[in-house]
């Protein structure tokens with residue numbers, strides 16, 4: 001394939017959480033989060049379907065350490081749906097931190113999926129919330145458009161990219177994660193674990 005060829009209509013690009021709070025200067029800054037944006041913008045031009053996700057929490061969200069007395073950021077607690085890392089307050093609905101990074105070509109996207117807006121449940125994946133049951137609707141959108149292959153890029157490799165890729169594979173999509181266009185948080189070895197989990201799920205990690 002030539003570098004500038006357009007991908008066929010059954011392939012979509014999913015760009016995960018390229019938002020101010022996940023970039024340098026943000027509330028949950030991921031090292032180099034902004035460096036991947038020019039290449040993501042270029043790649044977007046080659047897809048007939050481009051989906052952006054946007055982490056979109058209400059103030060006081062249950063994934064915030066500040067919502068739990070006596071807990072610090074990056075502690076892990078048990079939620080009814082399983083273990084949950086507690087994060088600094090981030091991507092609060094309507095704030096600058098929740099906006100897409102100004103360099104991201106938001107106009108080039110066809111669908112924006114917001115997630116994490118239910119107060120009592122976090123949602124890393126573009127497909128399911130962290131209970132692995134509540135759907136975002138993205139699966140239906142892709143299927144209705146005849147899409148069976150997705151490439152996933154964005155932030156953070158070990159959380160939202162990982163969960164999205166594993167769910168996509170479980171849903172029967174052919175999934176590639178381009179790690180050059182991702183950046184990770186790497187909390188307690190989470191990056192290595194995520195790469196192993198994606199590979200085990202049948203995701204092509206390159």
Ligand code: VGL
Nearest residue numbers: 017055087155156159160
């Ligand atoms: C994310 C932690 C909390 C992500 C979102 O986009 O990977 N990580 N919320």
Ligand code: ZN
Nearest residue numbers: 055090091116
């Ligand atoms: Zn979040």
